[in-house]
Amino acid sequence: MDILADTPIADLAATRERLRTAWQARKPDYAQRRADLIRLRDAFRAHIPQMDAAIRADFGHRSSHENLLSEAMITLAEIEHALSHLRAWMRPRRAAVGWRFWPARAQIRPEPVGVVGILSPWNYPVNLALVPLVSAIAAGNHVYLKPSEHTPRTSQFLRELLADVFPEDRVAVALGGPELGAAFSALPFDHLLFTGSTAVGRKVMAAAAPNLTPVTLELGGKAPALVCADYPLDQAAARIATGKWFNAGQTCIGVDYVLVDHARRDALVEALLAQLKARYGDMTAPQDYTRIINASQYARLASYLDDARARGVQVVEPFEDGSTREANAAQRLFPPTLVIEPGDDAQVMQHEIFGPILPVLSYRSLDEAIARINRLDRPLALYPFSRDAAQVDKILAQTLAGGVTVNDTLLHFGAHDLPFGGIGPSGIGAIHGRNGFDAFSKLLPVFYQRPWAGSDLLKPPYKGKIDAMIRFLAK
Known part of the structure; x- marks a missing residue:
């Protein structure tokens, strides 16, 4: 595959304007949105082998099965979910006005906002580009996508796929590196989504600020797995191994470190090592293990x-x-590696790891474990392991994360009705399913007044019955 040339930075503004002008001239209705999603689904499904080849080439090697699970399955499921619910999502939602405004009525109308900019990352280069694109199209917007320069073959695949599905004034793709990304972030979009590191997220937010562009930031952080003393170690190890070493740990919601009760720390280490041997053999030719991106x-x-x-x-x-x-x-x-009891000052505990290194730390009380989690920034994900509902509730009540899977890892990402997003340094806003549709919509409040309304009486001079009425309403 010959890699296409980068998009000239000078072309960005004109492309965004072309998308905005076309959207303003004919905002997508239900029929167009549905037709667009069906064409995207069918074209993407037909080109899964090309997608797989592009991703594997960009990574040097990545398991085709992991591509099918994390890229193809998730993306197709998101499209099907949107198609199944699109009409209901678009329908105006009734809202109460309260007895003081009777007999008026109100509703909330989901309206498209215009052109949505999407900056997608390299670690899941198709899923994290197309899932938000599906939400933006379902919400009736046009889209300008800038995929990662670190996966150039996959970015080219996306550009060619989307050019076959959408007219150039409905979806456009810009290719390029950090300078182009910075200029892209500064365009006056109607909404901008960025998925990536917290450090770059700050730069994207700053670039968007002069235009007051609404932003959704899907960032990361140090996602902990907390294994309580009652939970079976073998099962915990198996599920943590998936949450850590899928995609060689290059996952924003991947397990970043493990906390386990002190008495069972060494046993958990042995259980994790057994999982690695069962999954990857002696690691001499690991076909199911992904390489580091660069x-x-x-x-x-x-x-x-x-x-x-x-x-x-x-x-x-x-x-x-x-x-x-x-x-x-x-x-x-980079082979899977365990780091035992690193201090808070160790580099492996100072940064999001985003790779196959797993720190294993012990605690002597649940309160100590919770306190350790709370010493760090609020993470994008949290994984409590306990069969005691009271313990799980305590962990959830005393910590705060972007999302939680209890007694497993990663799976909340694939539940379309759950909002996916972080809090603070791990992100702003949420996407997936209806949450993504709403993120890229203006939920327009509309108040409908009746021919006769009590508010007609609320005007000067405020005397007699009017005075009494206002004092009653203000109680």
Whole structure:
């Protein structure tokens, strides 16, 4: 595949204006939105092999099965969910006015906002581009997408796919690096969605601020798994292993670190090591294990381990004996690694890991574990493991995260009726399903007055019965 040239920065404003002018001239109705989603579904389904090949080429290697689960299945399910509920989502919603305004009535009308800009990341380059696009199209908007420069083949796949599905004045795709991304963020969009790191999210928000562009930021953070003393370790290890090493840990809601009761810490380590052996064998030719996206990310992860060793922290590398380190680095294969009891000052605990390194920490009381979670920024995800409902409720009541899966990992992301989004440094706003539809809509409040209304009487001079009426209403 020949990589297309970057989009000239000078073209961005004109493209956004073309999209906005076309939207203003003919705002998409139900029939058009539905037809657009059906065409996208059918075209995407027909090109899943090309998608898989593009992603695998960009990563150097990624499991096709993980591509099917995280990219194809999630995207197609989001489209089907939107198609099933679109008419209901578009319908005006009744709203009460209260007895003081009787006999008036009110409703909330979901109205499209215009042109939605989408800045999508590299770690799930199709899912995290197309899922918000589906919501924006369902809400009746036009879309300008800027996918990641770190997955150029997948970005080109998206550009070609969307060009086949949509007219150029309904959906456009810009290709380019950080400079183009910065200019893209500064365009006067009607709504801007960014998915990526907290550091870049701050820059996107600052670029959008002069235009007062509404933003949705899907960021990240250090998502903990908290294993309570009553929960079976083997099951916890299996589910944490999926939540950590799927996509080699390059997942915004992936398990970032584990807290386990002190008496069972070593047993959990052994259970995690058993999971790794069962899943990846001896790691000599791991077909089901994803590579790190680029050399810069690989070096960042390696520096975390160097820092941990320099601090005297125990690093468990079950697949690394030194002889394969150079070969692994050449193909960006970073084996799963455990870091035991790192301090808060260790680099691995100072940053979102976004890779296959898993810190394992112990606690002596649930209150201690909760306090440790609360010392860090509020995460995008939280994973409590307990069969005691009271313990789970305590964890949920005393922490706050963007989303939670209890006794498992990752799965709340795939539940279309659950809002997906963070809080504070882990994000602003939420998407998926109706929440995504609403995020890219103006929920327009409309108050309908009747031919006769009591408010006609509420005017000067405020005397007699009018005075008494106002004093009654104000009680």
